[in-house]
Amino acid sequence: MSGASITIGPAVVGSMIASYLFGCSTMQTYTYYKRFPGDRRVFQILVAVVMMLTFGHIISIMYWTWTLTVTGCEDPDGVTIFSSSRDANIILTPLISTLVQMFFIYRLFKFSGSKTVAAFCGILSILNLIGTLVDAVHALDNPTNRTTKNTRDWLTILTLVAAAACDLVITIGLVYFLQRERRRTTAHQIHNIADRLTLWAIETGLATSLSSILIIVFFCAMRDTFLWTAVYNVLADVYTNSLLAALNSRKTTRIQETRVINFPSGCDTPPDLVSEKPETIN
Numbered sequence: 001m002s003g004a005s006i007t008i009g010p011a012v013v014g015s016m017i018a019s020y021l022f023g024c025s026t027m028q029t030y031t032y033y034k035r036f037p038g039d040r041r042v043f044q045i046l047v048a049v050v051m052m053l054t055f056g057h058i059i060s061i062m063y064w065t066w067t068l069t070v071t072g073c074e075d076p077d078g079v080t081i082f083s084s085s086r087d088a089n090i091i092l093t094p095l096i097s098t099l100v101q102m103f104f105i106y107r108l109f110k111f112s113g114s115k116t117v118a119a120f121c122g123i124l125s126i127l128n129l130i131g132t133l134v135d136a137v138h139a140l141d142n143p144t145n146r147t148t149k150n151t152r153d154w155l156t157i158l159t160l161v162a163a164a165a166c167d168l169v170i171t172i173g174l175v176y177f178l179q180r181e182r183r184r185t186t187a188h189q190i191h192n193i194a195d196r197l198t199l200w201a202i203e204t205g206l207a208t209s210l211s212s213i214l215i216i217v218f219f220c221a222m223r224d225t226f227l228w229t230a231v232y233n234v235l236a237d238v239y240t241n242s243l244l245a246a247l248n249s250r251k252t253t254r255i256q257e258t259r260v261i262n263f264p265s266g267c268d269t270p271p272d273l274v275s276e277k278p279e280t281i282n
Helices: 008-035 039-074 084-112 117-142 154-182 188-221 228-249
Strands: 254-255 259-264
Touching: 008 117, 039 084, 039 117, 039 154, 084 154, 084 188, 084 254, 117 154, 154 188, 188 228, 188 259
Parallel strands: none
Antiparallel strands: 254 259
């Protein structure tokens, strides 16, 4: 392969996918505020903060792509993964992922009631945040020699593993505790609710964890290419969309004909009994 096909090519593709996902998250944000105008203030603030960080993230990777495709044409040998805009992306991505992971950790805690599991996931999330910020600071302190060989490889891999492990534990934990509650009741309606929530947990959790795993594989196997950065460009948008999808999926679930239950995020524990009247779980 030529140099451009393993450097500029993946970077452009990653930026295009990230831009598409940012458009999806913008539409989901509009849907969220329209559908849940009276939602908890903390969730409304969380969405606003995550979207502002994601907006900064998309600007930084677009500017980085511009430097690769336009400015880099004048000096192809000077094209590197790290630049000022790339450093900004490295800082913004773990901030976004940590905020989203904390939301799902809270949801896991509400389901399980286990402080140990929640604390373990929280440690993994914070480890990813701190490790990535240390990598970013190291890159900022070495502006004249920014290459993949100049990064702390062990720390980069450790932070990526921590992020992937956190997402997998959250997903497995949600599925386990949902199915545990499902087995505790014989009500067919509760089984349907648990199965739907389980599907949502798997969809959102696997998207983020698989993205982190792909970055690890590309970083370890093809470190001198931009393939891992292409997936990393998309990672923040995947987290943002998973958060918004989880919030927007709290739509009314109709059971049979007249039975209706609303599932707010955070307190997702299904009721033991389903009444004939509309019931809201807070």
